[in-house]
Amino acid sequence: MTTTTAHGVGVSPGQVSGPVARVEEPLPEPKATPAPADRDQEAARIGPAAAAVARRLAERAESVKGEARAILETTSAMAGDPTLLANAEKLVRERGLPAPRAVFEAAEEFAALLASAGGYLAERVRDVRDVADRLIAELTGTAPPGVPELSGPAVLVARDLAPADTADLDPRLVLALVTEEGGPTGHTAILARSLGIPAVVAARGVLAAGAVGARVDGDTGEVELSDEPVAVQVAQRPAQRPWDGVGRTADGHPVKVLANIGSATDAAAAAAAGAEGVGLFRTEFCFLAATSEPGVEAQRAAYAEALAPFAGKPVVVRTLDAGADKPLPFLSATDEPNPALGVRGIRVAFDRPEIVDRQLEAIAGAAADTGAEVSVMAPMVATADEAAWFARRARAAGITRAGVMIEVPAAALSAAEVLDAVDFVSIGTNDLAQYTFAADRMLGALAQLNDPWQPALLRLVELVARAGRERGKPVGVCGEAAADGLLAGVLAGLGVTSLSMVTAALGAVGASLAEHSMATCEQAARTAVATAEPAQARQAARDVLHR
Missing domain, CATH: 1.10.274.10 (PtsI, HPr-binding domain)
Structure with missing residues (x-):
């Protein structure tokens, strides 16, 4: 038997072995000829x-x-x-x-x-x-690509998986997921964790190996590929208690477990899953099909539909995260050599403040219509002056609680001054990692740099959380780092006061938090931050939390 080893990013824990089932590649590019007769x-x-x-x-x-x-x-x-x-x-x-x-x-x-x-x-x-x-x-008239029909337990290996492929996977048959592309913030990672399926992404070379058997370690990201069949083996993990719907540690320290949403459909699913509120409502999804800016009343109706399931509960609405790098025609964006570092997020509003003013008016109206406890926050804030500018406009619109996203390293490094200007901050770990490591989070080749366990990223989170604690102001995390049950304990230990994630992760994260005291979480945070590599940070935290 010949074996080869591939290394990726472990995004859902567990160790399994078994036969490989390969997910078919996307269909070939259709030909442009012949032209139709009619x-x-x-x-x-x-x-x-x-x-x-x-x-x-x-x-x-x-x-x-x-x-x-x-x-x-x-x-x-x-x-x-x-x-x-x-x-x-x-x-x-x-x-x-x-x-x-x-x-x-x-x-x-x-x-x-x-x-x-x-x-x-x-x-x-x-x-x-x-x-x-x-x-x-x-x-x-051909079969669509996707997950093959499984006759028995198998390790699914794919170039990448679409959300629709993973949404209704059967955990009794899918031993593990291994993708050659993708990253730690994608749907494969999120849904694998929610289903309890070990998963490794960005494992380059797994398709070329042509393996018929595999051993997958979702903790370390190691995938051992074999040219001969491998017997099914599953390392058993202790069963996790069901979440009771209240975000807190074992000794009662509150850590709100919230949902990320982008639409009314998302909101209904999150409410049904027991989310304590919404930590990130991405309003740009209400604009994607618009060729012109929706009026205040149209925006108000769209927001109200998403806020309605959370009457009486907290909802943080992020203002439009758009600009030269976003597909919104009414913004009349000009070409920029590097749009990810260009006029986007709050920077659009500096030149066109009427856009954010109308949006804030609509958000305030939707809050009144639904009874949701609405706060607003601005994306891509880099300085305390920008934070103060946004807070003034939000309060002028009648919204009393205003915050900002911490996605830019400069904002994290000046968190104390930023928090003096606003009521709360929320850390977008996806973009903060991308900008901290100068690594496009969409590139599988750079997935290791965007691993939310990177100690440098955790140190920035610690810095922001400390500033919040000193000022008695909340610091949330709404990047997909919050969807990792193990990392959730570390984030709580660093001083994060709320975690917002996709609906699929709510139960697992809430249950994981409830297993550990705050003192244990703080110890896990200290050990993780003191390491040099993400694999070391993950293992150090696991040694403390699963002791």
């Missing part, structure tokens, strides 16, 4: 194909709950997106493209806009391409 007839094929794909995804959604259901419903809606379909039909009629090619080009155009955005929106590129593959498969 363009109108060819264009008319796209709508029914989209309806069929959307229907199948909706049927899958009905069989699951929570985050998985929200993901499948969102993907179903994307399959029937009228703008995507209209653009594809236009390509058929105007350029004479076959329907599959037209769908491909329309989807790639939208994917390129999202990719240029970076951050959370760029992570949706995989979703768009997954929907395109499903539509193309429907139009060509």
